Amino acid sequence: MVTSPQRLFTDLAGAYDWLNSHINYERELGRIAYNNRVFELNGFLRRIEALGRPQLGLRTIHIAGTRGKGSAALMLEALLRASGLRVATYTSPHIREYRERIRIDGEVIAPELFVRCLQRIAPLDENGAATGLQFKTVFEHLTALFFLAARATAVDWAVVETGLGGRLDATNVVEPGPVLLTRIGLEHTHLLGRTIPAIAGEKAAILKPGGWGVVSAQAESEGAMEIFAQQARRTGARLDRAADLCPIRRVTPDASGLRVVVEFEGELLTVGLPLYGPCQAENLQNALAMLSRLREEGLIARAPREALAAALASVSIPGRMERWPTAPPLIIDAAHCPTGAEALVQALEAHFPGTRTHLLVGMMADKEHDGFFAALARWPGWRRVVCYPVDSPRGASAADLADCARRHFPDVTLCTDLAAGLELALRIADKKDQIVAAGTVVSIAFLQDWAATRLTMDVQQDGPSETQSR
Known part of the structure; x- marks a missing residue:
């Protein structure tokens, strides 16, 4: 039939x-x-x-x-x-x-x-x-x-x-x-x-x-x-x-x-x-x-x-160095391998030299964690690394990521989930700093929604800000 x-x-x-x-x-x-x-x-x-x-x-x-x-x-x-x-x-x-x-x-x-x-x-x-x-x-x-x-x-x-x-x-x-x-x-x-x-x-x-x-x-x-x-x-x-x-x-x-x-x-x-x-x-x-x-x-x-x-001039690529003018600014990047991490570091060096930067990272368990963190560590602007577990069957634990990150960064902490990681990053970052969220595509939608909500809150509190650049 x-x-x-x-x-x-x-x-x-x-x-x-x-x-x-x-x-x-x-x-x-x-x-x-x-x-x-x-x-x-x-x-x-x-x-x-x-x-x-x-x-x-x-x-x-x-x-x-x-x-x-x-x-x-x-x-x-x-x-x-x-x-x-x-x-x-x-x-x-x-x-x-x-x-x-x-x-x-x-x-x-x-x-x-x-x-x-x-x-x-x-x-x-x-x-x-x-x-x-x-x-x-x-x-x-x-x-x-x-x-x-x-x-x-x-x-x-x-x-x-x-x-x-x-x-x-x-x-x-x-x-x-x-x-x-x-x-x-x-x-x-x-x-x-x-x-x-x-x-x-x-x-x-x-x-x-x-x-x-x-x-x-x-x-x-x-x-x-x-x-x-x-x-x-x-x-x-x-x-x-x-x-x-x-x-x-x-x-x-x-x-x-x-x-x-x-x-x-x-x-x-x-x-x-x-x-x-x-x-x-x-x-x-x-x-x-x-x-x-x-x-x-x-x-x-x-x-x-x-x-x-x-x-x-009109090409838009979501999730690739996608910058939201929140306070502090949030950069969402899909980098999840050593080559992508190198590109992320080059972008930070070219566009935001000297800016204090906090890294929020979650990754899949099957990725090259050590090579990823080693490539990122070449950027001298990092202040703190916050690791969170990705909500996926393939996700690496925050503890495993933090253990690997500590081989390359002096200040590493971990949190229970992405939302908690964002809140922690906000507490430790000054408004003149920036937060970079990287490591996986899976988290991008949540990050975009969070940034859009945060941007609305910032405008309500402080009045109109710069045009969002993405």
């Missing part, structure tokens, strides 16, 4: 409940193996074939890396839309709800389209036990849903960020085409490998015969660039360095963001980014380099440079 998808769910809440009844590896990364049996890419390919192969014929820019994938994806989305194109964008993870991962023309996918596409998938799950056509994980469902939504809306391009690694990632069913490889660092080492070359090899696998790529700047001594070059030779794919295509000539940080002067197709282009951190200049370079190659290949029309700069 064939199950009607309408009997399973008819609205967004029901769709989310049904989706959450499936395996979610993002909640179990510390307890799973990384192999072809668990991350069953060939099986996913068979299942998506049963949906009519919606990924085929979809012009796709595929992005893999450790740092900057999501930022580069949103910058590329802005650049492509400024070029007069319709764009679907797939990123992960989300902050509040699954729909955030799928954007159509710069907007989060409509609830009705989300439900309708998931209803296309549901019968395979409910009726496919005998055929093996059941989608296994939440990420598989969302990836298939993205391709269906991109097809349904007839977009010109899809910008697709990998979820984990690249070689076995569900997104790696796209046809060979443009690939962006961002900076590689140590993350998910228990799954992807303990070294930079091993991790780079997993990411490089999205570069296929018939495709071509752009690669971000890498630490030359760590070996990632050689792994990428080997993959390019193996596949016969052209691979260009973003720094060669679009050299950065000047980066000027201030309290509101970055002013970047970059050489773009032989002329200087000045971009005002409402984003913090030198890493965002690198992400900008990557996005512009990809755009330049797309234009060189004749795949997109050449938009006016002014339109490109204006589009980039």
Whole structure:
């Protein structure tokens, strides 16, 4: 008997409940193996074939890396839309709800389209036990849903960020085409490998015969660039360095963001980014380099440079050095690995030198805690570190985090939960100080809500303050 998808769910809440009844590896990364049996890419390919192969014929820019994938994806989305194109964008993870991962023309996918596409998938799950056509994980469902939504809306391009690694990632069913490889660092080492070359090899696998790529700047001594070059030779794919295509000539940080002067197709282009951190200049370079190659290949029309700069000036990336002008200011950052911690420190050094800073940190148990704290400790502005337990099955205990943090910081304390950590940070911080909350994406929604409430309270007590910068 064939199950009607309408009997399973008819609205967004029901769709989310049904989706959450499936395996979610993002909640179990510390307890799973990384192999072809668990991350069953060939099986996913068979299942998506049963949906009519919606990924085929979809012009796709595929992005893999450790740092900057999501930022580069949103910058590329802005650049492509400024070029007069319709764009679907797939990123992960989300902050509040699954729909955030799928954007159509710069907007989060409509609830009705989300439900309708998931209803296309549901019968395979409910009726496919005998055929093996059941989608296994939440990420598989969302990836298939993205391709269906991109097809349904007839977009010109899809910008697709990998979820984990690249070689076995569900997104790696796209046809060979443009690939962006961002900076590689140590993350998910228990799954992807303990070294930079091993991790780079997993990411490089999205570069296929018939495709071509752009690669971000890498630490030359760590070996990632050689792994990428080997993959390019193996596949016969052209691979260009973003720094060669679009050299950065000047980066000027201030309290509101970055002013970047970059050489773009032989002329200087000045971009005002409402984003913090030198890493965002690198992400900008990557996005512009990809755009330049797309234009060189004749795949997109050449938009006016002014339109490109204006589009980039409006890019917003929640949870990435997201600064709230509370008293004291709160900076929310999703950094959760050593590479992300390095980017956070560079941003603090560039934009807020000399500012006394208190760190509020919660992390997943499977992250590189020692490397994370070691990278953060290079910033001399820290005063106190407050550790809290993340509300997640994967969360590390506050005691374990504090024990690790004490190897690198002299003043470390712990608290029972995030709310208590915020209250403690407020008590110990002067209004001229700042609080940085980092370590996990899971806490961002709570932090944003807390900051919005706090900002309202500050305005009521003190009168109108500076415009919130995010």
